[in-house]
Amino acid sequence: MVAWLSDEEQRAWRGLQLMQLRLTATLARELADDAGLSYPDYVVLVALTDHDGRLRPFELSRYLGWEKSRLSHHLSRMVDRGLVAREPCETDLRGAVVVVTPAGQAAIEAAAPGHVASVRRHFIDLLTPEQLATLADISDTVLAALEETCERHVPEDG
Secondary structure (H helix, E strand, O other): OOOOOOHHHHHHHHHHHHHHHHHHHHHHHHHHHHHOOOHHHHHHHHHHHOOOOEEOHHHHHHHHOOOHHHHHHHHHHHHHOOOEEEEEOOOOOOOEEEEEOHHHHHHHHHHHHHHHHHHHHHOHHHOOHHHHHHHHHHHHHHHHHHHHHHHHHOOOOO
């Protein structure tokens, strides 16, 4: 038997879905207008720069929660635009490493201030410190559970 969502559970779940969709669309539009980057470009560059500018594709895919084919296609577009490069992996001769290029570094550095201002305007500044702390706790809980699920279903070598 299905455990249908209560009215309050539906309100929370649907509110989260709609908020995420609209917030992402708004941030993506502003990022494209202000910095000429797509939202996926930005999240790839953030992930890479948060990890010393280089990650193996399977690590990047896992970090972003993207399918291998989606990441591969998107990276190809970013390579064509000079934002990232693929380099041979020194520890796995069959593998590659995705690396932020100087152009990619310049793009993220130029885009970040405007993007952070948008995040503040459309999200952070609308919430109280208590709401932000609660949301951070909720995110940590859900992400930890999802990480456990991923670890059970994704091979180590990607």
